[in-house]
Amino acid sequence: MRKIxxxxxxxxxxALIKGLQKNSSxxxxxxxxxxxxxxxxxxxxxxxxxxxxxxxxxxxxVICVRPKDMYDLCVSMNGVIRDDIKIVxxxxxxxxxxxxxxxxxxxxxxxxxxxxxKDNLGITSIFSSEQDDEILEIFNFLGKAFRVDNEEKIxxxxxxxxxxxxxxxxxxNEFENRLDELLPNNVSKRDITLLFLTSLISAxxxxxxxxxxxxxxxxxxxxxxxxxxxxxxxxFIKIFSDAIDAAKNRATxxxxx
Ligand SMILES: NC(=O)c1ccc[n+]([C@@H]2O[C@H](COP(=O)([O-])OP(=O)(O)OC[C@H]3O[C@@H](n4cnc5c(N)ncnc54)[C@H](OP(=O)(O)O)[C@@H]3O)[C@@H](O)[C@H]2O)c1
Numbered sequence: 034m035r036k037i038x039x040x041x042x043x044x045x046x047x048a049l050i051k052g053l054q055k056n057s058s059x060x061x062x063x064x065x066x067x068x069x070x071x072x073x074x075x076x077x078x079x080x081x082x083x084x085x086x087x088x089x090x091x092x093x094x095v096i097c098v099r100p101k102d103m104y105d106l107c108v109s110m111n112g113v114i115r116d117d118i119k120i121v122x123x124x125x126x127x128x129x130x131x132x133x134x135x136x137x138x139x140x141x142x143x144x145x146x147x148x149x150x151k152d153n154l155g156i157t158s159i160f161s162s163e164q165d166d167e168i169l170e171i172f173n174f175l176g177k178a179f180r181v182d183n184e185e186k187i188x189x190x191x192x193x194x195x196x197x198x199x200x201x202x203x204x205x206n207e208f209e210n211r212l213d214e215l216l217p218n219n220v221s222k223r224d225i226t227l228l229f230l231t232s233l234i235s236a237x238x239x240x241x242x243x244x245x246x247x248x249x250x251x252x253x254x255x256x257x258x259x260x261x262x263x264x265x266x267x268x269f270i271k272i273f274s275d276a277i278d279a280a281k282n283r284a285t286x287x288x289x290x
Contacts, residue, residue, distance in 0.1 A: 036059075037060070039062070049097070052153045093168070121141075156194045
């Protein structure tokens with residue numbers, strides 16, 4: 034049994050906890066200062082601990098506070114954390130070097146997960162100078178995890194995979210808005226969305242080339258071509274790519290300073 038303590042139990046920690054609850058070899062506890070998140074821990078029957086207890090009784094602590102709160106938290110942890118505890122930070126933009134400066138002499142891992150971890154469908158990249166695979170295994174239980182050899186790639190991961198779901202949800206949101214115009218009242222738009230997305234996933238699972246898939250829908254002079262031409266003329270592909278860069282650049286800007 035391994036004890037995993039979460040410091041900061043907001044959106045990201047909840048997703049990680051939900052995924053890890055399916056593995057009985059992990060004993061999970063949480064620490065937070067936000068009443069709503071404390072109530073959630075209670076609802077999930079997860080032990081709440083003081084900062085001191087979580088930093089002494091855990092084998093691994095996962096820090097899930099926002100970047101702006103990292104520095105103060107590290108100062109508070111410094112006086113109390115046991116030497117051999119593995120520390121995982123999921124904070125966007127807070128570098129391994131900054132973490133090592135704030136928590137000197139500790140075994141530190143940067144992990145960049147996404148909310149898919151809730152259903153064990155997360156994708157996580159890990160950057161650390163530590164060589165052991167335990168943290169990799171934990172995040173592999175939450176979906177798929179891999180190490181990156183260059184910290185810059187964590188920022189791309191933050192953008193592509195951390196922020197990425199929100200980009201897709203925006204598109205799905207507009208799809209559902211337009212479904213309102215189409216569907217009779219007795220047909221659930223969420224059911225239609227699920228069918229639609231499942232069919233896309235099936236096509237991708239079959240390993241078909243995306244250009245071939247597009248070509249198979251786009252007949253010359255037809256409706257799909259008209260829609261795609263508008264996307265191309267309005268530079269949609271570039272805008273999407275620019276959004277990925279904007280998120281990546283923001284991750285670079287974020288720091289403990
Ligand atoms: N959300 C995502 O999809 C995602 C994806 C990848 C990485 N991340 C990273 O995950 C981290 C957390 O993001 P989030 O969206 O989960 O944030 P969040 O919902 O705001 O949760 C953070 C929680 O930590 C608490 N907290 C902050 N400082 C604390 C302290 N010193 N002691 C105790 N509790 C403290 C906050 O309390 P208050 O509300 O009182 O401040 C809040 O309840 C961020 O660094 C982010 O970069 C998030």
